[in-house]
Amino acid sequence: MRARAPLPDALLRDARLWRGNGQAPLRAEPTGHAALDALLPGGGWPCAALSEIVYPAPGAGELQLAMPLLVRLARAEQALAMVAPPHLPYAPGLVQQGLATQRLLVVDTRDEADALWAAEELLRARAGAVLLWQDAIAPTAQRRLQLAAEHGGGFALVYRCVARRDTASVAALRLGIERVAGSARVEVLKCRGARPDRACAIAA
């Protein structure tokens, strides 16, 4: 039997090629949680893309999931924004996590349309990362955010506080987080370029 020729490297490096459990190279930034990085294609948050975090209630460790990324971006003098957060982002706590809060902009909005618009504007204006809290986000809105993130080259993180995790999403990465017996557990619900449905615990 003739030996199969190996696939060309250029083809293997293409993120559009899905190879079962093989991890396609993807431009990504480490999440700062080693156990989680190991599960993700590219080893972290996908760059210039939309990621979604599904959490049951504020306080599940959802912000700490993104904190190492925010700290690193702020240190690189990138602008950060939180749009329509569910509670007051508490400066003493943020500083204790190592975040340079003067790089952070908080936008309080009256309705979801305003929040979406503001997040899109900030992403297009080359924000390092924009965190948007919106539970019922339409697929078209997600696509707009995705395009804005591609345009500005930043990270778009959408927080959705929903009970059901199986709703459709166009996000490049979809993580679910919940607190089980005093520690946060992250589950990869969907990711571009690798097989999802894996979980790990993070310190939060």
Place this chain on the structure above:
Amino acid sequence: MLWLCLHLPRLPAEALGLRDPFDVVTEQRGASRWLITAGPNVAAGTPLGTALSLQPLLRPQPRHARAERAALLGLAYRLYHYGSPVHLEIREFAETGRVPQALLWVEIAASLRLFGGYDALRERLCAELAETGQHAQLSVAPTRAAAALLAGLGGAAPIRGLDALERRLAALPVTALPWPGAQLEALHGVGLRRLGELRALPRAAFARRFGAGRLLELDRLYGQAAEPAEAIVPPPRFRRRFELAGEIEQVEPLLFPLRRLAYELQAWLRARDVTLREVRLEALHAQRRRTRFTLRFLDAHRDGARILGGLQERLAREPLPAAVRALELQATELADACVVQTDLFARSDGQGEWTAAVERIAARLGAPAVWTPAPQADHRPERAWRSDGAGEAVTPRQRPLWLLQRPLPLPAMPAPPAAIERIESGWWDGDDQRRDYGVTEWQGQRAWVFRTPDGRWFLHGLWG
């Protein structure tokens, strides 16, 4: 001297914000009314009755001389960065049926090299005029009078020298002169048709017959006499008013005049070499009522598009309380010009975009909705943060990432926290607090809870 002259045939309509070709402006003297801007198939100067029989769809509007003058001044400031001095004139005629001429002159001989020649300058100027939809006929001549004459005839190739000017003028009809109709008729009566023939007359006889003033005007036209005039200098303050043709209730029709005001402000800032920090827009309603909109910029700048964008968002946020008759834009706070420092590396190129985006959001949602958190040195959790981004020291004790706006009473006692932190402070300013804080698990959340002296438990923060 080389004068660039702009003849603005549609200024009376543009000053009122009329853009439709069927909107025409009329002048009235006694019972006679005539058009001073041209309509479709109707020339300017046509009596209104005749014009309406030719073109029944015309919408005539009376003239607003003050608005015209203000618009011309605004345009003069915009031309200021092309050269100096800048002069303007609205030529009025006593007879009925004649059309006033709005004229602007800029001396460009000194700045031609800067702009890379006349063609480049003209292109840039035309693009700038097109931005605000202004019609202009351009001409260039060594004297102001000649430039105005040529611009009034529709513009032509630039004339640089006096000899070329004399040749060009000789062929022009006498009727192009901005002289009273009776005088032009008298010239016609004696058989003088062309300017060349007029110029060939003996000077003494010409002065006796038509007046020494006319001879002087002719000398000025040919560059043989000085043309003194008051130069326009941008005033130290910017305050421009735009009269609308009618009462306007929606925001969309206001955008066009707003655009013109914003670009005039930009030109004024350039001419004065200052930058803008705060601007105020006033919408004037009936009975002297007015609505004020103040817009503050994060950093001083002189970008017309940014001013316009901010004002648009601001107007979209609050509905207008009543119909608007006029708009007034005022620069309320200025800053010195600063040379923009560009980074050698491309990292900071997004800074301007970011600032502009934040301003747009602040304009639409209100300034307090956009803030930057910072710690404040106070023991009480509610007062340990501020929203202006100026950071102070932070307590070494553990603090949550989310703070609840108002502590939430807990229906049951939570699992007892491992460590208790007593915060007792504020007896001096009326906000006395005595609370025992601790970290615990509450319904699948890592929670910051406290107990009051009377034994009630509250949720105050969360580790998101």
